[in-house]
Amino acid sequence: MSKKGLSLDEKKIKMLEIFHETKDFYQLKELEKIAPKSKGIVQQSVKDVLDDLKGDGLVDFDKIGTSNYFWSFPSAAGAIKKAKLEKDQAELQALTTKLEELEASYSAELCGREDNPERADLLAQLASLTTTSTQLKVELEAYGAADPIKMETKRQAIELAKEACVLWTAAIQITLRSCTSC
Template identity: 30%
Template sequence: MSTKTKRMSAEEKRKVITGLYHTSKDVYTEKEIVSLATKAGVNANSIIDINQSLCDDNLVDTEKIGGSKYFWSFPAKADRMRQLEHEETVRKIEVLGKGIVEAEVKLADAKRGREEEEDGGNGDGAEEGEKPMTRAAKMARRSELAKSVAEKTAELDKLKENDPQAIADLEKELKLVTEAATRWTDNVFACQEYMVKKRGMVKKEVNKMIGITDAFDYPDSK
């Protein structure tokens, strides 16, 4: 009759050894866990290394008392680790969500400046007279962007239990939004410089006209 031990993958061995701890909820010496795992079908030569890998991953606790090392792992520990991982994922999503909202706000400010610059160049040398007339259009655009921000915020709330792929997609979206906000910020500053240097306006008045403050800056400078 064959007494060969069934071949197991490293992950299967980890599950068997973890199961021994969780089933008994007891504390073992290294010699005891080797004996139990061997009886459970794990190759004896690999048990010490597998057990150590579980310790390295914080799935098994260990303590040296006197000349012996003791090992234990309770089911509640694995549950707590999964809870902590979930909380960390939620935290990252919230941070990304705040970044997107801030980027959208800056993008709205930048687009208002761009609209003013473009609309101001359509007249027959009367750019200054036409700029105030674009205010209503700019405010309408701001309302649209504010609505978009609200929708994205609601969408983020639904993503709090999503998988890592959703987080990766969100990071890509944040990068694109930030790049767009940077381009529009360039446009706002170009418009500001044009009206100050070419039209002789006071910078403070220009800022008030285009709806920005002295704190207005590039997204990645905050």
């Protein structure tokens, strides 16, 4: 029966345990030797786990000369968690305030919308007029070819085409006259 490997989260927890138990600085090579023996983290995944922990801000990293050193202290992890908690609490407070404002605004909007016969009549009239407007727009689309604005645009286009024909005809006649005299 084979032993199941550790998930990434489990590896991250175990790697942090190495740092927090010893409260020491390590190079990557040292961690690649220590992690498999003491915590069961596969040597090939130590670098990936460290990169994830650095990205999460749980492990600090510094390059001193040609060596890279990694460390993490329990107090630093607690400070990070405390800062995140304070940020989340501030966000919660802001969202709670916004929710209260929206609820007050909603209540204010409902004040003029009580159901009464006059409002019901006005809503029915609005629905009727909206339906009528929609029907008239459909009917207007059906008569789109006879639209006065479209007709005027077509008339202007016809006049322009007529003037262009006269000019071309005159130009052709002049050209023919000059060619026949040659």
